[in-house]
Each structure stands twice: as C-alpha cells, then as structure tokens.
Amino acid sequence: MTDNLTLEDIARLAGVSRSTVSRVINEQESVSDEVRQRVRQVISETDFRPNQAARTLVTRRTYVIGLVIPRSTSTFFADPYFPRLTMGIAEACNRANYSLSLYLFHTEEDEKRLFPRITRKGLVDGIIIQATQAADVLFTQIAKSDVPYVVAGRPLNAPNVSYVDVDNVAGAHNAVRHLIRLGRRKIAHIAGPRDTTVGLDRIEGYCKALSESGLAIDENLTAECDFTEEGGYYSARRLLAQKPDAIFVGADMMAIGAMRAVREAGLRVPKDIAIVSFDDLPPATLSNPPLTTVRQPIRRLGLKLVETLLDIIENGPTPPRRVIFDTELVIRESCGERR
Amino acid sequence: MTDNLTLEDIARLAGVSRSTVSRVINEQESVSDEVRQRVRQVISETDFRPNQAARTLVTRRTYVIGLVIPRSTSTFFADPYFPRLTMGIAEACNRANYSLSLYLFHTEEDEKRLFPRITRKGLVDGIIIQATQAADVLFTQIAKSDVPYVVAGRPLNAPNVSYVDVDNVAGAHNAVRHLIRLGRRKIAHIAGPRDTTVGLDRIEGYCKALSESGLAIDENLTAECDFTEEGGYYSARRLLAQKPDAIFVGADMMAIGAMRAVREAGLRVPKDIAIVSFDDLPPATLSNPPLTTVRQPIRRLGLKLVETLLDIIENGPTPPRRVIFDTELVIRESCGERR
DNA sequence: GTGAAAGCGCTAACAG
DNA sequence: CTGTTAGCGCTTTCAC
Numbered sequence: 001m002t003d004n005l006t007l008e009d010i011a012r013l014a015g016v017s018r019s020t021v022s023r024v025i026n027e028q029e030s031v032s033d034e035v036r037q038r039v040r041q042v043i044s045e046t047d048f049r050p051n052q053a054a055r056t057l058v059t060r061r062t063y064v065i066g067l068v069i070p071r072s073t074s075t076f077f078a079d080p081y082f083p084r085l086t087m088g089i090a091e092a093c094n095r096a097n098y099s100l101s102l103y104l105f106h107t108e109e110d111e112k113r114l115f116p117r118i119t120r121k122g123l124v125d126g127i128i129i130q131a132t133q134a135a136d137v138l139f140t141q142i143a144k145s146d147v148p149y150v151v152a153g154r155p156l157n158a159p160n161v162s163y164v165d166v167d168n169v170a171g172a173h174n175a176v177r178h179l180i181r182l183g184r185r186k187i188a189h190i191a192g193p194r195d196t197t198v199g200l201d202r203i204e205g206y207c208k209a210l211s212e213s214g215l216a217i218d219e220n221l222t223a224e225c226d227f228t229e230e231g232g233y234y235s236a237r238r239l240l241a242q243k244p245d246a247i248f249v250g251a252d253m254m255a256i257g258a259m260r261a262v263r264e265a266g267l268r269v270p271k272d273i274a275i276v277s278f279d280d281l282p283p284a285t286l287s288n289p290p291l292t293t294v295r296q297p298i299r300r301l302g303l304k305l306v307e308t309l310l311d312i313i314e315n316g317p318t319p320p321r322r323v324i325f326d327t328e329l330v331i332r333e334s335c336g337e338r339r
Numbered sequence: 340m341t342d343n344l345t346l347e348d349i350a351r352l353a354g355v356s357r358s359t360v361s362r363v364i365n366e367q368e369s370v371s372d373e374v375r376q377r378v379r380q381v382i383s384e385t386d387f388r389p390n391q392a393a394r395t396l397v398t399r400r401t402y403v404i405g406l407v408i409p410r411s412t413s414t415f416f417a418d419p420y421f422p423r424l425t426m427g428i429a430e431a432c433n434r435a436n437y438s439l440s441l442y443l444f445h446t447e448e449d450e451k452r453l454f455p456r457i458t459r460k461g462l463v464d465g466i467i468i469q470a471t472q473a474a475d476v477l478f479t480q481i482a483k484s485d486v487p488y489v490v491a492g493r494p495l496n497a498p499n500v501s502y503v504d505v506d507n508v509a510g511a512h513n514a515v516r517h518l519i520r521l522g523r524r525k526i527a528h529i530a531g532p533r534d535t536t537v538g539l540d541r542i543e544g545y546c547k548a549l550s551e552s553g554l555a556i557d558e559n560l561t562a563e564c565d566f567t568e569e570g571g572y573y574s575a576r577r578l579l580a581q582k583p584d585a586i587f588v589g590a591d592m593m594a595i596g597a598m599r600a601v602r603e604a605g606l607r608v609p610k611d612i613a614i615v616s617f618d619d620l621p622p623a624t625l626s627n628p629p630l631t632t633v634r635q636p637i638r639r640l641g642l643k644l645v646e647t648l649l650d651i652i653e654n655g656p657t658p659p660r661r662v663i664f665d666t667e668l669v670i671r672e673s674c675g676e677r678r
Numbered sequence: 679g680t681g682a683a684a685g686c687g688c689t690a691a692c693a694g
Numbered sequence: 695c696t697g698t699t700a701g702c703g704c705t706t707t708c709a710c
Contacts, residue, residue, distance in 0.1 A: 004460075006703055017681045022705060030679055047483070053401065053461030054703035056392035057686045064440070078621055083422040090443035094453060099462070101403070102441045104429035114433060121343075122392030122687085123438070144386070229625060256625055282417055286568060286595055288627065345687055356697045361689060369695060393687035396702045461703085 005048045014042040025050060056122055064099040065309060066124040068115075070134040071105045079227055079253050080281040081298065082130075085152065088302020089128065096310060098125075111138065119145035126309045131155040131163065133195040148312040150321070152305055154197040162312060162321040164304045168198055171294040171327035172205025175276045176248050178292070178329060180213050183339030184246035184274050188221040188239045190232055190258055192250045199224065202250045202278065218242075225254065232257025240265050246274040246335075252284045255291055259334070270336030280330050289333035297325050344387045353381045364389055395461055403438040404648060405463040407454075409473040410444045418566060418592050419620040420637065421469075424491065427641020428467060435649060437464075450477065458484035465648045470494040470502065472534040487651040489660070491644055493536040501651060501660040503643045507537055510633040510666035511544025514615045515587050517631070517668055519552050522678030523585035523613050527560040527578045529571055529597060531589045538563065541589045541617065557581075564593065571596030579604050585613040585674075591623045594630055598673070609675030619669050628672035636664050 007025075011018045016035055023031050024039040031039075042048075056062050067089055069082065086102070093100040101124055105111045115138055118124065127142060129135055131153035139158045142149050151163035179187050189206045192199030203222065210217050223239050225231030232254030239247065240261065249255040255277035262273050269275050269289060277284065280295035308321050346364075350357045355374055362370050363378040370378075381387075395401045406428055408421065425441070432439040440463055444450045454477055457463065466481060468474055470492035478497045481488050490502035518526050528545045531538030542561065549556050562578050564570030571593025578586065579600065588594040594616035601612050608614050608628060616623065619634035647660050 007705095008703080018704085019682080019706080020680060023680090026705080032679060035679080049455065049459035051396070051461040051703050052459055053392050053395035054686090055705075056461075057390070057396055057688085057703080058705045060686085062392065067441075078419070078422075080417070080419070080422075083417075083419075086441070087443060090441060091445055094443070094445065094449050097453075097456070099457075100441045100443075102425070102429060102439045104426060104433070104439075106430055106433065110433050114436075116388065117436070118438075120388035120391055122390040122395075229621070260625075282568070283622075283625075286599075286622075346689095347687080357687090358689080358698080359696060362696085365689080371695060374695080390687050393702090394689075396687080396704085397689045399702080 005046055007050065010039065010042050010046065010048050013046070014039045060121075062099075062122060062125050063097060064101050064124045065093060065306065066101045066103055066118055066127040068103045068118070068127055068129040068135075068138065069105065070130060070132045070138060071107055071111060072132045072134045079251070080283065081251075081279060084281065084298040085302050088299040089306055090302075091299070092303045092306035096306065098306075098310075108134070115141060119147045126150070126313045128152055128305050128309055131165075131197065133193070148309065148317060150305055150309045150312060152301070154201075156195065156197055156200075160320050162308060162317065164301055164308055164321075164323045164325075165197075166296050166301065166325045166327050168201035168327075169205040169208070171278065171296075171329075172202040172248065172250075173209045174205070174327070174329050175278065175292075175294050176206050176209035177212075178331075179246045179248065179274055179276055179335060180209060180215070182274065182335060182337065185215065186221070186242070186244045187215070187246040187248060188223070188242065188244035190235045190239070190247060190249045190254050191222055191224045192227055194224055199250065206248055227251045227253060229253050229257035229260075233261045236261035237265075240267070244273065246276070249275060249277040252277050252279040252281050252291060252293055255293070255334070256283050256287055259287060269334050274336050275334040276329075277334075284330075284332070287334075292332045292335040293330055295328045295330045297327075301325060344385055346389065349378065349381050349385065349387050352385070353378045399461075401438075401461060401464050402436060403440055403463045404432060404645065405440045405442055405457055405466040407442045407457070407466055407468040407474075407477065408444065409469060409471045409477060410446055410450060411471045411473045418590070419622065420590075420618060423620065423637045424641050427638040428645055429641075430638070431642045431645035435645065437645075437649075447473070454480060458486045465489070465652045467491055467644050467648055470504075470536065472532070487648065487656060489644055489648045489651060491640070493540075495534065495536055495539075499659050501647060501656065503640055503647055503660075503662045503664075504536075505635050505640065505664045505666050507540035507666075508544040508547070510617065510635075510668075511541040511587065511589075512548045513544070513666070513668050514617065514631075514633050515545050515548035516551075517670075518585045518587065518613055518615055518674060519548060519554070521613065521674060521676065524554065525560070525581070525583045526554070526585040526587060527562070527581065527583035529574045529578070529586060529588045529593050530561055530563045531566055533563055538589065545587055566590045566592060568592050568596035568599075572600045575600035576604075579606070583612065585615070588614060588616040591616050591618040591620050591630060591632055594632070594673075595622050595626050598626060608673050613675050614673040615668075616673075623669075623671070626673075631671045631674035632669055634667045634669045636666075640664060 007018045126148035154165045223235035225235045236258035277293045280293045284291040284293045346357045465487040493504045562574035564574045575597035616632040619632045623630040623632045
C-alpha cells in the first residue's frame with residue numbers, strides 16, 4: 001500500500017477541485033450534498049488521510065501537546081504517581097483529539113539539549129510541565145518562547161504561571177489532625193524535599209495541625225528525603241530514635257519504607273506507631289497493614305491540566321489559571337483506633 | 340517574545356541567502372567558516388528555531404515515534420511494567436533525538452477513532468505497538484498503511500512482523516525447574532491470559548519443566564487470569580484447594596495477590612507454599628517475603644525496540660527483525676531452601 | 679457552491 | 695562556496 005495520495009489526487013478522482021475536497025474533509029457547510037457524498041466515497045475507497053505536516057504548516061496547529069517530566073522526577077516513574085497522572089492526561093488528549101508527546105528527561109544534559117527543540121514552532125501546541133526544582137530553569141526558557149504551558153503542581157519560584165495542584169496544606173493538616181484526634185501526641189513527619197512546594201506545603205499542614213492542638217514543633221521530629229521507599233526507610237530509622245507514637249509520611253512509597261523500618265525495630269503499626277501517608281496509590285492498599293492516606297484525585301488532575309492548557313492555547317496565558325483540588329483522607333488500618 | 344522568524348529573516352540579518360542558513364542549520368560542510376559563524380551568531384541572538392512542520396513537509400521525516408498501548412493493557416499502567424518500558428523507550432528516543440508520542444487507548448472506541456489518525460502521513464515516522472489480544476485488529480490496520488512498526492512482545496497471529504520479546508518459555512522453564520530442584524512436587528501455575536503469547540509461553544515453559552522431571556501436568560493446577568493483584572488473589576484461592584506445595588505465578592503483581600491469599604488461608608510462604616514469579620519489578624523486592632522472580636531486562640527491551648524501529652524506518656520492513664532477550668532468575672526468599 | 683491561485687517555512691536540486 | 699528556484703501538501707482568500 002504505497003499510497004502517496006494528495007488532495008489533488010482525490011480531487012481528480014472525484015471530479016472536483018482540491019479546495020472542495022479540503023472543505024469536505026474539514027466539514028465545512030458550503031458544499032453541496034451530492035458533491036460531499038462523492039468526495040467522501042473516494043476518500044474512503046482510497047483510505048486517504050491528509051498529511052498532517054502540510055496542514056500544520058498552514059494552520060499553525062499541530063494538535064500535539066507535550067508532557068515534560070524533568071530529570072529529578074524521571075526516577076519517580078518508579079512511583080505509581082506519574083503513570084497515573086499520565087493516564088489522566090492521555091485520556092483527556094484522546095477525547096480532545098490531541099496527540100500526547102512524552103518528554104521524559106533523565107539527565108540535565110537531556111534537558112539542555114532537548115528542551116529547546118520542544119519549544120520550536122510546529123512541534124507542539126502547548127506543554128504540560130511537572131513542577132520540580134529542576135524545572136525552574138525550564139520555566140525561564142519556556143516563558144521566553146511563546147509556547148503556551150501549564151504546570152502540574154505549584155511551582156516554587158514562578159509567579160504568574162498557570163498551574164493545577166491539590167491542596168497539600170489542607171491534606172496534610174487533615175491527616176495530622178486525624179492522628180491527634182486518635183490520641184497520638186508525638187507525631188513525626190517524613191517530608192518530601194524542601195525545594196519543592198509539595199514537600200513544603202505538607203510540612204506546613206503538619207505544623208499547622210500541631211500548633212492548633214498546642215503540640216510543640218520539634219525540628220528533630222521532621223526528616224526530609226526524596227520520595228522513594230528507601231528514603232522513607234532510612235528517615236524512619238532516624239526518627240525512631242526520638243520514640244514518636246505516630247508518623248505522618250509525605251507519600252505512600254515512603255510510608256512503605258517507613259513501615260519496613262518500624263517492623264525491623266520490633267515495633268508494630270499501628271499499635272506502637274500510627275502511620276498516615278499521602279497519595280492513595282496501589283501500594284497503600286497492598287501494604288500490610290493497609291495505609292490510611294490522603295487521596296489525591298490524580299486522574300482529575302490530569303484531565304484538568306489538559307483542559308487548562310487547551311484553554312490557554314485558545315485564549316492566551318493571561319490571566320494565569322489556578323486550580324486547586326481538594327483531597328480526601330482515606331482511613332484504613334495503619335492509623336489504628338482511638339486510644 | 341512573539342517571534343515568527345523564518346529562515347528568510349535570519350538570512351537577511353546575516354546578509355546571506357536562505358539556503359545558506361539552511362545549510363548552517365543542517366550542519367552541512369559546504370559553508371565557509373566565516374559565513375557559518377555569522378549565521379550562527381544571528382541564530383543564537385534571535386533564538387531562532389526552524390519550524391518543524393515545514394521541515395517535515397519536505398523531508399518526510401517527523402522525528403517522532405509513536406508508542407501504542409492498546410486498551411486491554413492500558414489498565415496495566417497500574418502495573419509498573421509499562422512505565423518501565425516507557426522509560427526505556429523514552430531514553431532511547433532522547434538519545435536519537437526523536438520525540439515520543441504516547442497513544443494510550445482506554446476503550447475500543449478510542450482505538451477505532453484514533454488509530455487511523457496515527458497512521459496518517461506527517462505525524463509519526465514509525466510505531467511501537469504493544470502486543471495484546473486487542474492489538475490484533477490494529478496489526479491489520481497498520482500493515483495496510485505503510486507506516487513502519489515494531490511490536491513489543493511476540494504477537495499471536497501475525498506472521499512476518501518484527502518484534503522484540505523476552506524468552507518467556509525459557510524464563511518460566513527455569514523458574515519451575517528451580518522449584519523442582521528445591522524439592523517441590525505439586526507445583527501450581529497462575530497464568531496470564533491464554534490469548535496472549537506471554538500467557539501461553541509461560542505455560543509452555545511451566546509444562547516443559549514438569550514433563551522433564553516426570554511430574555504430571557494437572558489442568559486443575561493451572562489458573563488463568565489477567566495480570567492484576569486481584570486476579571492473583573482469586574486464582575490462588577481457587578488453587579489452594581488442590582493443596583499445592585508451590586506456585587509459579589506469571590507476574591509479580593499477581594504474586595503479591597497470591598501471597599495475600601496464602602496468608603489468609605493461614606499458610607506460610609515459603610514454608611508451606613513456595614512462590615516464584617515473573618518480572619522483577621519493585622513490588623517483588625518490597626513484598627514480604629521478597630519474591631524470587633524471573634527478571635526481564637525491561638529497559639533494554641525499550642532501547643532495542645527503538646533501535647529496531649529506527650532500523651526499519653531506515654532500511655525497510657523486510658526481512659522481519661526478531662530479537663529475544665534472555666531472562667535471569669533472581670533468587671530471594673519466597674521460594675525457600677532445599678527441602 | 680465551486681475553482682484558481684497564493685503561500686505557510688522549509689529543503690534540495692541546479693547553476694554559477 | 696553561495697544564491698536562485700521549485701516544490702512538499704495543505705488551507706484560505708478571492709473570484710465567479
């Protein structure tokens with residue numbers, strides 16, 4: 001099937017002009033039913049599909065959106081969060097008839113070399129970019145080009161950008177309040193990196209809940225690490241020295257690690273140490289005991305990200321759009337009962 | 340930064356012709372150093388990047404490859420397998436300066452509507468498509484278009500296609516032999532779907548190992564299910580009635596489910612039931628006890644898939660390329676010691 | 679309602 | 695070594 005058909009060919013076969021075929025393909029009104037039928041017939045017989053590049057060249061629309069995952073999170077593909085988010089984004093793209101280009105950076109060199117390519121014309125109509133520390137450089141670059149973009153998660157040092165995020169402060173606040181309500185008093189926190197808003201916001205919610213209840217905020221009760229299982233494990237080991245009766249962990253994967261450390265220390269969850277975490281991804285259900293955790297509406301996040309980006313593509317970047325989703329505390333067994 | 344610069348503009352600014360600028364951009368030799376410098380200067384000052392669509396229109400190259408995940412596997416994004424594979428593919432794309440378009444189908448309707456769009460000209464240079472039952476229809480379609488493609492995993496009913504797969508028969512064979520060597524005699528199997536080669540091949544390896552050792556193949560000792568944790572759980576529950584002393588599970592996620600069932604039945608892994616599974620993904624390490632499992636070189640699979648596709652794009656689809664990777668049995672605790 | 683013609687921004691002969 | 699010219703396949707005025 002070596003078909004290199006063009007509009008011209010279809011036009012000839014249907015006995016009309018190229019313009020008419022174009023009109024039929026683009027579903028314009030001003031074509032007589034009879035001609036439209038004939039053209040459609042030829043198109044389906046020949047299995048003709050217009051060349052996308054040619055179309056893009058004149059319309060300035062690629063119908064592609066790019067999803068950029070900066071390097072520090074690319075290892076996070078080990079975390080189920082990003083695949084989930086990607087699914088949501090892909091679903092929205094499918095619906096809107098957009099293609100989704102995935103730019104998964106592994107190294108800083110990747111970013112330096114590849115990112116400028118992405119922002120060239122005729123490649124993507126807009127970009128969804130994951131907020132991370134490494135992303136900050138990219139923000140500057142992307143802002144200089146005039147490619148529309150939206151950030152997944154609140155960026156740290158980027159005013160006036162559009163983003164979609166969850167209310168991490170409220171989620172963390174709620175989680176810790178739950179522990180307090182259950183009678184826990186010495187609550188530790190395994191936090192995400194302090195150079196991300198995710199890390200920072202959850203710390204803020206944690207502190208807020210403590211303060212409200214008149215509990216002291218002890219620096220030694222907070223450990224900072226990346227979002228991995230390993231990180232959670234080692235952080236918990238360190239924190240255990242302080243003999244906390246509960247840990248609020250900033251992500252499910254870290255909570256799995258933390259529980260491993262607790263188990264190894266001969267302590268029991270939730271009896272000796274109650275645990276509440278953040279995300280509600282599959283590992284939360286499968287762990288033993290299952291995790292009480294703050295659920296993020298990841299799929300909706302993905303859908304909204306695309307919706308927002310398309311809005312920006314259509315109507316320009318100002319004013320910045322900001323969408324914050326609520327979270328929901330899912331109570332399972334790792335937090336135990338009221339004491 | 341509303342730049343709508345074209346080659347022509349750069350040419351004017353540098354005092355040369357459009358062709359010369361094009362030559363500089365495409366790194367052709369035949370340009371004097373002096374001119375090259377001046378042009379480069381202007382390009383960097385203006386931050387000019389050539390329009391990709393225009394380029395594609397004439398070169399017939401998009402430098403985009405598509406990754407198609409048919410519907411039945413799209414839920415598998417819950418499984419860490421696909422994210423991992425995607426990472427490998429993305430890494431290879433980055434290296435080769437290709438963009439990666441992700442087509443994640445959720446429904447049959449997605450496939451019907453979207454797939455024809457993908458195979459149009461000027462959108463992608465080639466496609467990597469995941470082998471599944473649902474993919475069979477797509478194979479027919481893609482074969483009709485002349486878009487180069489390669490299959491991830493061996494497809495069931497598609498002769499003459501190029502694919503990259505692991506040796507599932509040998510991997511399963513090896514896994515089951517290990518159980519036999521450890522003294523297990525009544526070995527059950529939780530298999531993947533029989534309408535996929537993954538499911539079928541692993542069953543074949545399982546049976547082969549049994550036969551070789553003179554063990555009877557009992558149909559009641561094999562349960563078939565999808566690749567989910569839930570599936571593994573319910574299959575194990577059923578199989579437990581037969582009182583096996585070992586289970587070879589066709590995927591880590593199913594093994595996690597199977598272990599849950601075993602635990603609930605008051606049995607212990609590996610003492611009462613030894614378990615060996617397939618994949619070696621993070622859940623295998625994190626489970627309790629950690630899983631003995633057949634490691635797949637997923638990242639290499641991804642890299643090879645891209646390499647093969649680029650080869651096909653360059654040199655045509657014939658002869659079909661077939662690459663089979665070896666697997667490796669990773670021994671942890673779920674299989675226990677020799678009895 | 680339909681066709682002719684111009685042009686999107688680039689590459690690639692072909693001259694010189 | 696460099697410039698001129700002719701398209702790539704489509705959309706989009708502008709006539710009729």
